[in-house]
Amino acid sequence: MTTVVVGGAGEVGGLLARLLLPDGPVVCADVRAAEIPGTVAIVADACRPSADLLGVLPQADTVVFALPEHVAVPAVTACAPAVRPGALLVETLSVKEAVTPALAGAAASQDAEACGLNPMFAPALGWQDNAVAAVRVADGPRTAALLGSITAAGARVVQLTAGEHDRVTAVLQAATHAAALAFGQAVVAGGADTEALLALAPPPHLTMLAVLARITGGNPEVYWDIQVANPHAAAARAALREAVATIDTLASTGDRAGFNALLHGVEKHLGDRAPLLRGYCARLFTMRLSARS
Incomplete structure (x- = not known):
C-alpha cells in the first residue's frame, strides 16, 4: 500500500x-x-x-x-x-x-x-x-x-459525525483551553512569583500550572484554530463565563446552599464515573508531587 x-x-x-x-x-x-x-x-x-x-x-x-x-x-x-x-x-x-x-x-x-x-x-x-x-x-x-x-x-x-465531533470538542478542547488560559491570566494578575507558587502549590494548583505550561509551550496556531474555527467554541466560552459569574455571585452573596447545589449538580452529571475519576485524580496528584520533588 x-x-x-x-x-x-x-x-x-x-x-x-x-x-x-x-x-x-x-x-x-x-x-x-x-x-x-x-x-x-x-x-x-x-x-x-x-x-x-x-x-x-x-x-x-x-x-x-x-x-x-x-x-x-x-x-x-x-x-x-x-x-x-x-x-x-x-x-x-x-x-x-x-x-x-x-x-x-x-x-x-x-x-x-x-x-x-x-x-x-x-x-x-x-x-x-x-x-x-x-x-x-x-x-x-x-x-x-x-x-x-x-x-x-x-x-x-x-x-x-462531523457535527457531533465539533460539539464534543468545543467542550473537550475550546472550553478546557480557555479555562486554563483564563487561570493563567489570573496567575499573572495575582502577581505572585512562580517560584513561590511552586514552593507552596497544592496538587490542584500544581496540575493547573502544568496544563498551562503545556499549552503556552505548544503551537499557538493549533490553539487559535480550536478557539476560532469550531462553530461551537463561542457557546462553550460563554458557558464558561456564565459559570464563573455564577460562582462569583454565590460567594459574594453568601449563598452556601446554592454553592452546595452547584457541586451536587456537577457530581450528578458525572454519574457513576465520578469515583473512577477521583481515583485517577489521586494518582495524577501523586505523580505530580513526585515529579516536583
Whole structure:
C-alpha cells in the first residue's frame, strides 16, 4: 500500500507517516522536506501541486491531508482530481463541519473513500492509550484498514459525525483551553512569583500550572484554530463565563446552599464515573508531587 502524506513534515503528518510506513512506501509532501527515515520527501505546495506531487498522487492508495485549517480545503480541492478511484482521502483537522463537505465532494468526484481523523493528544505522546476521533465520510475497506491500524497501535477510535465531533470538542478542547488560559491570566494578575507558587502549590494548583505550561509551550496556531474555527467554541466560552459569574455571585452573596447545589449538580452529571475519576485524580496528584520533588 502506498501512502502520500500531504503535510508530512508536521507533527500529525509525521505521526501518520510512521504509522503507515510498515504497510508500504510513504511519500511526505510539504513546503519543507520531511525528515522521517524510510519515507520519500517531496518539497511541494499542495494548494498549487507540483509535477512531482501530481506524479505520485495517482499511485497512492491513501492520501492524508495533515494541514492547518486555512490550507486544508484548498489543498484537497487542488489534489483530489489526481487521486485514483478507490483511494482513501484523509484529513486531520480539529474542526470537522467545514472540511467534511469538501472532503465528501472530492471523494464522490473520484469514486474514492474519505475519512476525518483527530488525534486527541500531542503527537509526541504516541498512539498507546490515547483517543482518536474518526468521522467516516465515505466508508469502505481502506477506511476500515486505517482505523484498524490505529487500533493496533494501541489507540482508542471513537466514531462520530462531523457535527457531533465539533460539539464534543468545543467542550473537550475550546472550553478546557480557555479555562486554563483564563487561570493563567489570573496567575499573572495575582502577581505572585512562580517560584513561590511552586514552593507552596497544592496538587490542584500544581496540575493547573502544568496544563498551562503545556499549552503556552505548544503551537499557538493549533490553539487559535480550536478557539476560532469550531462553530461551537463561542457557546462553550460563554458557558464558561456564565459559570464563573455564577460562582462569583454565590460567594459574594453568601449563598452556601446554592454553592452546595452547584457541586451536587456537577457530581450528578458525572454519574457513576465520578469515583473512577477521583481515583485517577489521586494518582495524577501523586505523580505530580513526585515529579516536583
